[in-house]
Amino acid sequence: MLKSISSNGCQVHFNEKSYEELNKHLNNQGYSKIFILVDENTHTNCLPVLLGKIEQVYDIEIIEIGAGEAHKQIETCTEVWKIISELGGDRKSLLINLGGGVVTDLGGFVGATYMRGIDFLNIPTTLLSMVDASVGGKTGVDLGPLKNQVGVILNPLMVLIDTEYLATLPPNELRSGLAEMLKHGLIYDEAYWNELKNLAQLTTNDLDELIHRSVVIKNEVVTEDPREYGLRKILNYGHTLGHAIESYFLQSGDKTTLLHGEAIAIGMIMETYLSSELLNFPKDKLDEIKATFLNYFEKVTITNEDMEAIIVLMKHDKKNAHGNVNFVLLEDISKPKLDITSNKELLINSLEYYKK
Structure with a gap:
């Protein structure tokens, strides 16, 4: 039990x-x-x-x-x-x-x-x-x-x-939840990340212990910082870009709405790219993270024009302060760093990295 x-x-x-x-x-x-x-x-x-x-x-x-x-x-x-x-x-x-x-x-x-x-x-x-x-x-x-x-x-x-x-649940809803579980590994527990990334065929039987582990991880973070003044912000990894992408697809009549996890998966690939450029996150792990997410989630078409609108939406992110868009990035797996800013050119480059 x-x-x-x-x-x-x-x-x-x-x-x-x-x-x-x-x-x-x-x-x-x-x-x-x-x-x-x-x-x-x-x-x-x-x-x-x-x-x-x-x-x-x-x-x-x-x-x-x-x-x-x-x-x-x-x-x-x-x-x-x-x-x-x-x-x-x-x-x-x-x-x-x-x-x-x-x-x-x-x-x-x-x-x-x-x-x-x-x-x-x-x-x-x-x-x-x-x-x-x-x-x-x-x-x-x-x-x-x-x-x-x-x-x-x-x-x-x-x-x-x-x-x-x-x-x-349909399979896409299961995958949407898996994105957040993978995030818990990336920000907090590399062994958990390694366990999840090798789940080729996810069955509900495997999930009980893994769900319990994810809840334990999230609980350790929110118990230490209930009001999100510090540590709890690490849970927003992938979400600064991911939420903006999700919002953009939600309000665009010609786009298929993305599930939360589908948008956050894109956000995590792009924010890990920012991590490699701004915090020297290891390039081999960057490519591994991209491959893992694209193994579970089909690539979504995002144009450079879309990206302009997505960047505007990021200005409403709740982690922002004094007009700066603040990112949670990674120095390494399970080593997050808070309140990192990026220039627009790097954001465009992160989209190019996702697309190529």
Whole structure:
């Protein structure tokens, strides 16, 4: 059995232990009402599993939002707040967020702010949300195309990770989560990176231990720096360019929207190139990192014209200060360095390196 992880007072439980803890909690608390937030996918694929695990009869209401990053907006929150209010939600209500990162980020923000805060817990159902959104207490929504511009840091009561939900995911969603796991190796644990990069055929059976390791890594970082004043910034490796690429593809009508992990994979290749130019990151490892990501992720067409727009979007990145775009780069694998700036020419060169 995978050991539960304590994260700044929030317990992360795994598989069957999750439901034992959930039932114990529901039994003890006597909530006036339980709301379960789902999107259209988790409503069909995951909700029946969850409802089958709840042992007693409670007053439960299901709230469904649209699936995908396009719905991670304050307008969606307004709709959810209204529905909770109309259905009689009070301070003694519980919100269970059942879904990927969009549902847990948005649902966490709804729970943190409805009546100035009601109890909420997260059940991440995608690999990405299990290894990334599960710890650290980040909640929030996008502001138009700008990622995660509005939100608060507040831990849920608990996080329940059940890898059974991964069986409902298409392969591209599994790969999207793998990008964040590979990132954990690159910024923190070279042995973990080496283990992951050799996973030719990822099966859900391999994943339990690896997911647990990723959650441990992320938890060690966020426990030391809950508010992202220092160490926690290392989790943004690949995300300065990656988020801008993701936003650009999201708002461009003629582009296919990228999954978070697909965009971050491109960001990591390009930011590792910047690392080699600015911090002498070893060239052989740079090429190995590029090959590893391109082994899992198909190359995406990004033109130099696209890159101009992507550079503009980077100016909104939350790590920026005093007008500078700040990058997390690597001196070597597991040796990150914070707040490095780059000139435009190097950014264009990093795209050329990705493309060639």
